[in-house]
Amino acid sequence: xxxxxxxxxxxxxxxxxxxxxxxxxxxxxxxxxxxxxxxxxxxxxxxxxxxxxxxxxxxxxxxxxxxxxxxxxxxxxxxxxxxxxxxxxxxxxxxxxxxxxxxxxxxxxxxxxxxxxxxxxxxxxxxxxxxxxxxxxxxxxxxxxxxxxxxxxxxxxxxxxxxxxxxxxxxxxxxxxx
Ligand SMILES: [Zn+2]
Numbered sequence: 001x002x003x004x005x006x007x008x009x010x011x012x013x014x015x016x017x018x019x020x021x022x023x024x025x026x027x028x029x030x031x032x033x034x035x036x037x038x039x040x041x042x043x044x045x046x047x048x049x050x051x052x053x054x055x056x057x058x059x060x061x062x063x064x065x066x067x068x069x070x071x072x073x074x075x076x077x078x079x080x081x082x083x084x085x086x087x088x089x090x091x092x093x094x095x096x097x098x099x100x101x102x103x104x105x106x107x108x109x110x111x112x113x114x115x116x117x118x119x120x121x122x123x124x125x126x127x128x129x130x131x132x133x134x135x136x137x138x139x140x141x142x143x144x145x146x147x148x149x150x151x152x153x154x155x156x157x158x159x160x161x162x163x164x165x166x167x168x169x170x171x172x173x174x175x176x177x178x
Contacts, residue, residue: 050178052139
């Protein structure tokens, strides 16, 4: 049975370290499968759309994301292509509870990563998934979205944010934390 792991929160120093590549030859298959299952369970139970290994205390380059087709584990993800076009979008983070703000990200990206069997995958993403992957790869480099966030200074705007944060139907929408 997959376990729900404790999610570290800012200012835990582990969140600020650069993570190292995962060596699939060194980690036993069963251990990796368990870690991925636990991270997926933790992400889903927390209503997140993504979770990076540093958030559960491991400085390795492993990420879980919740795609429209279900959860996916990305090992050693690299953003190999980025659109010139960027867009602002709202983000939150399971490691920075109750803070939401706007971050400018590339609209489209291509991510390359290894699957748990060690197969190289190329994954094009746009919109929410492109945003989530950029947010998670930042985690692997010790960067949090609050470092890049546009502060909310307008009262009308913050009322709007409060409203959408509390609304149930937006749980898997753009403001789901990761
Ligand atoms: Zn995050």
